[in-house]
Amino acid sequence: MKDSEARSDRDAVKIRIEHLKFSYPDKQVGWVDVIDDLSFSVYNHEFLTIVGASGCGKTTLLNIIAGLLPQGGGQVFLDDREIKGPGLDRTMVFQDDAVFPWFTVHGNVEYGLKISKTGREERARRVAHTLELVGLTGCEGLYPRQLSGGMRKRVDVARAIVTRPEVLMMDEPFAALDVMTKENLQEQFLEIWNETRMTVVFVTHDLEEALFMADRVVVMASRPGRIARIVDVPFARPRLKDLKTFPEFQTMRRELGHVLDANRGQVA
Amino acid sequence: MKSRKNDRLQPEVNRLGDLLPKLVVPLALLALWIVVSEFRLVRPIFIPPPEDVWKSFLGMSALLPHAILTTLAMTLTGFGIGVAFGTVSGLAMAYSKAVRDFLGAIFDFTRPVPVFALIPLFILWFGIGRAPQIALIALGTSVVLGVTTMEAIRNVPPIFIRAALTLGADRRKIYTTVIVPDIVPHLIGAIRVAAAASWGLDVAAEFMGSQAGLGYLIILQQTYLRTAGIVILVVIYSLLAVLLDTLIARLEKRLTPWTERRSSIGVVASIVGNA
Numbered sequence: 001m002k003d004s005e006a007r008s009d010r011d012a013v014k015i016r017i018e019h020l021k022f023s024y025p026d027k028q029v030g031w032v033d034v035i036d037d038l039s040f041s042v043y044n045h046e047f048l049t050i051v052g053a054s055g056c057g058k059t060t061l062l063n064i065i066a067g068l069l070p071q072g073g074g075q076v077f078l079d080d081r082e083i084k085g086p087g088l089d090r091t092m093v094f095q096d097d098a099v100f101p102w103f104t105v106h107g108n109v110e111y112g113l114k115i116s117k118t119g120r121e122e123r124a125r126r127v128a129h130t131l132e133l134v135g136l137t138g139c140e141g142l143y144p145r146q147l148s149g150g151m152r153k154r155v156d157v158a159r160a161i162v163t164r165p166e167v168l169m170m171d172e173p174f175a176a177l178d179v180m181t182k183e184n185l186q187e188q189f190l191e192i193w194n195e196t197r198m199t200v201v202f203v204t205h206d207l208e209e210a211l212f213m214a215d216r217v218v219v220m221a222s223r224p225g226r227i228a229r230i231v232d233v234p235f236a237r238p239r240l241k242d243l244k245t246f247p248e249f250q251t252m253r254r255e256l257g258h259v260l261d262a263n264r265g266q267v268a
Numbered sequence: 269m270k271s272r273k274n275d276r277l278q279p280e281v282n283r284l285g286d287l288l289p290k291l292v293v294p295l296a297l298l299a300l301w302i303v304v305s306e307f308r309l310v311r312p313i314f315i316p317p318p319e320d321v322w323k324s325f326l327g328m329s330a331l332l333p334h335a336i337l338t339t340l341a342m343t344l345t346g347f348g349i350g351v352a353f354g355t356v357s358g359l360a361m362a363y364s365k366a367v368r369d370f371l372g373a374i375f376d377f378t379r380p381v382p383v384f385a386l387i388p389l390f391i392l393w394f395g396i397g398r399a400p401q402i403a404l405i406a407l408g409t410s411v412v413l414g415v416t417t418m419e420a421i422r423n424v425p426p427i428f429i430r431a432a433l434t435l436g437a438d439r440r441k442i443y444t445t446v447i448v449p450d451i452v453p454h455l456i457g458a459i460r461v462a463a464a465a466s467w468g469l470d471v472a473a474e475f476m477g478s479q480a481g482l483g484y485l486i487i488l489q490q491t492y493l494r495t496a497g498i499v500i501l502v503v504i505y506s507l508l509a510v511l512l513d514t515l516i517a518r519l520e521k522r523l524t525p526w527t528e529r530r531s532s533i534g535v536v537a538s539i540v541g542n543a
Contacts, residue, residue, distance in 0.1 A: 066434050067433075067434075068430055068433060068434065088435065090434070092430075092431070092434040094427055094430070094431060098428060098430070100431075100445075100449070102450065102452075102524075102526045103526075111432075111435055111445070112435035112436055115436045115437055115441060116436055143525070143526045145527075159435070160434075160435075163435070163436075169434075
């Protein structure tokens with residue numbers, strides 16, 4: 001993709017969120033506002049991360065974009081189509097292990113393709129290609145129980161990207177992994193993203209991760225969830241994990257931490 | 269070495285050291301039986317001596333093949349219908365609220381009822397014959413399966429369903445690719461319980477007044493106070509039950525190669541108790 005082309009394509013809005021509200025009924029206090037009047041856009045081919053203290057509604061936001069939760073008010077658009085329910089144009093990688101234990105690695109990755117009735121040959125080709133991308137070639141016939149946590153996460157990612165979704169959502173995907181596995185996966189996922197350039201909405205509570213991965217970081221404030229600040233991340237790509245030790249990176253991380261602290265709200 | 273053994277699905281029993289403790293109890297009982305009958309400690313009508321049992325076996329051997337086949341056919345038919353009906357209605361109850369309200373009420377109503385108490389009613393309604401006997405076995409097993417199926421579905425981790433939803437699965441696909449595979453390992457336990465129960469139900473069903481089968485032979489022996497014959501028939505029933513149970517256990521391994529069974533019961537015991 002040429003530079004100018006990339007830029008103009010990037011200015012296009014992929015997801016538009018307008019005055020989003022979400023609340024749930026509570027026996028003691030009536031209605032709890034999880035998200036209140038939230039508006040922002042995600043650009044095409046952008047890697048956007050969302051950070052915020054727990055309870056700021058970031059997972060709820062992701063679930064609404066995924067179509068798993070109905071919004072309480074406002075609207076969410078994907079390419080000017082309003083989102084109503086889940087669809088293969090938006091897939092998700094969850095924090096918890098969501099790999100189906102009863103399918104092999106191949107069966108798991110193939111799942112979305114089978115549902116969208118992709119032909120057998122095309123399916124085999126795409127599964128093989130995606131497994132190569134995530135570094136799982138040769139593991140096709142294994143069951144998830146035979147894999148490590150990091151490998152299962154790779155299967156999860158492969159299953160979500162094999163259908164070439166327009167938007168990939170990730171809900172703290174690497175939070176449950178040990179630090180070494182996590183750093184490797186971050187770097188490798190960025191490589192995959194560099195090749196595919198999907199629009200990614202990535203939720204995390206790890207500021208370092210948020211900065212390392214993103215084009216822009218959205219900092220959310222808690223109770224009710226709203227946007228505290230949106231930060232542009234200037235670091236050039238491709239990024240390697242050494243970046244995290246650079247002073248510029250550390251300075252930005254510190255500033256982001258202050259923003260987050262100032263918007264924590266009264267959380268017990 | 270030890271850890272390798274622990275990874276096995278079934279502990280090895282070939283070695284004499286493992287086998288010996290398991291044989292102690294049966295051998296001791298056998299010895300006790302011989303001693304008791306040799307010294308005439310109990311009247312033979314209560315505990316017949318081994319040679320009587322053997323003689324009785326020879327005497328009945330002409331009748332046995334037909335009786336075993338009859339019983340086997342009845343039990344397996346009733347058990348099969350019960351498992352199928354129970355599982356399907358459990359799935360249907362989880363799928364649709366209308367079905368749940370309707371069938372659920374029936375299950376809730378029939379579950380606490382002792383099935384054996386229904387025997388006289390069954391005879392009254394359906395008469396004497398195979399049909400009411402099979403119905404009794406089917407009823408007893410389907411209640412177990414219906415309730416277990418619904419409970420198992422209730423315990424399917426929501427994350428799998430959400431994952432399937434984001435990958436484009438509709439309700440039917442979620443049923444066939446998530447819910448059914450997830451509950452199968454849970455159902456196997458219930459199926460084994462139901463299988464064991466169905467033999468008891470068969471005995472009761474044959475007591476209802478059948479003219480063939482192992483249970484009928486038991487009644488016959490009882491009428492003439494042939495205790496040795498009863499012993500033989502009980503042993504045959506036990507063997508059939510063990511056989512069916514083993515078969516289901518084998519089938520389970522075939523059906524669910526994905527399940528995590530890293531720990532055999534021996535590993536658990538070595539952690540929580542004295543191995």
